[in-house]
Amino acid sequence: MxxxxxxxxxxxxxxxxxxxxxxxxxxxxxxxxxxxxxxxxxxxxxxxxxxxxxxxxxxxxxxxxxxxxxxxxxxxxxxQIFARERRIRAHAETHLIGELYKMQEFNWGGLHQNSLDKTIVNNYVKKVLSYDQLNSHIEDELLTSMRGYVRCSWYNHWTSIIIEDIFKEHSAVLPAVGLVKKIDFFVRSVPFDLKVTYLPEGFVKIKRREDGERPELTLLKQQARRASIAIPSKMSDSDLLAHLWTVVADQPDNTSRTLAASLRAYRKKLVDEITQDPDELIKWLYENQGERRFDASNRIFLVLVNESNFFDSWQLKRNRALISKGISEYLNNSTTSIGRDSVFMWEGEEYKSKADVIIVRHTQL
Incomplete structure (x- = not known):
């Protein structure tokens, strides 16, 4: 019927x-x-x-x-409609990518994505009783944080458009030219939502624990104390991990260099395993998505990995040539069907979807 x-x-x-x-x-x-x-x-x-x-x-x-x-x-x-719209964007793309390369730091400034109003209300509107003190906070803290928030949002917006266009230009892909929820494009008639991400720190923690490896941050803190490296007290664990990784790796002593090489080798091995079998990562990504953004739509996860510095993987979002190569290889090799049948749990309920992972790796010379 x-x-x-x-x-x-x-x-x-x-x-x-x-x-x-x-x-x-x-x-x-x-x-x-x-x-x-x-x-x-x-x-x-x-x-x-x-x-x-x-x-x-x-x-x-x-x-x-x-x-x-x-x-x-x-x-x-x-x-036809996509081709018309794409011609306009393509004309400005080379200049745009050059502008994106001017971004030297990716820091939200404490105003986390998708919670801007909540952060401002909780930290300033509801806490500060003095008008003069409020103005001081705005000048000394909020304006700096807002600057980081706007820059990161700008970077994510335009790099996402560039990456989506790479997919949409491929012959196996049919674009969604307007806003339609949970669909960025169709691959051989199957709808997909594109998610660009990096090697998740939470996933790394779980895999290290499963493999009997101690947490990266614990090892780095121990080595920092041995090497008389200052450990900042006001950093979040995620920022501290990136900071200590860089500082320890820069030390000339063999113990520090050996630790940094060991941590890097583990992550590279983990990326190799994901490339061979992404099912576990797919399940983790679905089950650990933000509550406000939860859905069970079909997804293609584009995972960007800078193997020289994992914490600088955000820089790869503007590397059009590298991303285009990875996407083309994936789509060209998937000549029949796209996506793996995935099953995951969310708040006690089972969901099913089609999903896949494309790993784009980069090691600087």
């Missing part, structure tokens, strides 16, 4: 993207949903001689869904 527009909307409202994508009508619905801006829908309609003069904007989506415009025609217009 054909999927009606009302049924498709209900599935979409329940976030059952895989349920939609599993049928021809549902896949067609998702394609049209990604084109739901009025000008795009009107372009499809007019291109197929549909009279939409009497059709209201709110019902145009349903009107086209109920028409006889086939899936291939919709895919074709999507590629």
């Amino acid at each position: 054909a999927l009606t527009f009302k049924q498709a909307v209900a599935l979409y409202g329940r976030d059952d993207i895989n349920g939609l994508a599993s049928s021809t009508e549902g896949y067609r619905f998702l394609l049209l949903r990604s084109l739901s801006r009025y000008e795009h829908l009107a372009e499809i309609a007019l291109g197929h001689n549909l009279d939409i003069e009497e059709v209201g904007k709110r019902v145009l989506f349903e009107y086209i869904y109920d028409s006889d415009i086939d899936t291939k025609s919709i895919e074709k217009i999507i590629r």
Whole structure:
């Protein structure tokens, strides 16, 4: 039985993207949903001689869904629209990448992504009683933090667009040209949400514990004391780990160098294991996503790894040539189907999705 527009909307409202994508009508619905801006829908309609003069904007989506415009025609217009929009971005891309390379530090300034309002309210609005003291905090702390927050947000925004375009330009990929929840593109008719990330510190901790290895931070603190290296008291554990790793690795004594080499070798071995079998990392990434952003959508995790300095992996987001090579190799080698069947738990409930990991590694000469 054909999927009606009302049924498709209900599935979409329940976030059952895989349920939609599993049928021809549902896949067609998702394609049209990604084109739901009025000008795009009107372009499809007019291109197929549909009279939409009497059709209201709110019902145009349903009107086209109920028409006889086939899936291939919709895919074709999507590629045409993307090509037009991509030409504009491509013209400015070389300059943009040059600007991104000016970013020398990636520091949110304590104003964590997706919690800006909460951080300001909790740390300033609700705590400070003096107007003069509030102004002092703004000048001495908040403006500096805001500067870091805006820079990091800017960097993430534009590097994400560049990386998405790399995927969308590949012949196996059909772009989602408009905003459609949990879908950045389709790979051989399967919808995927793209997540760009790095080797997760939490995953490293778990794997070291499973392998009987002591925590990295513990080992680095011990060596810092032996080598009379100052251990900052006000750093978070994540910042302290990166700091001590760098300082210990710079020491000339054999013990420090041996420890740094051992920690680096373990991480490289872990990346090798993930490359061979990413299932455990996929499960960890789903089960450790932020509560506010939880979903079980199909995902491609692009994991960027700077093997010279794991804590500088953020710099690879602007390395278009390296990322393009990794994405192309992955898509070219996946000639039939994309994604691994994944099962994970969230708050006691089991979820299923399709997901995969693309590892992009870089070792500086």
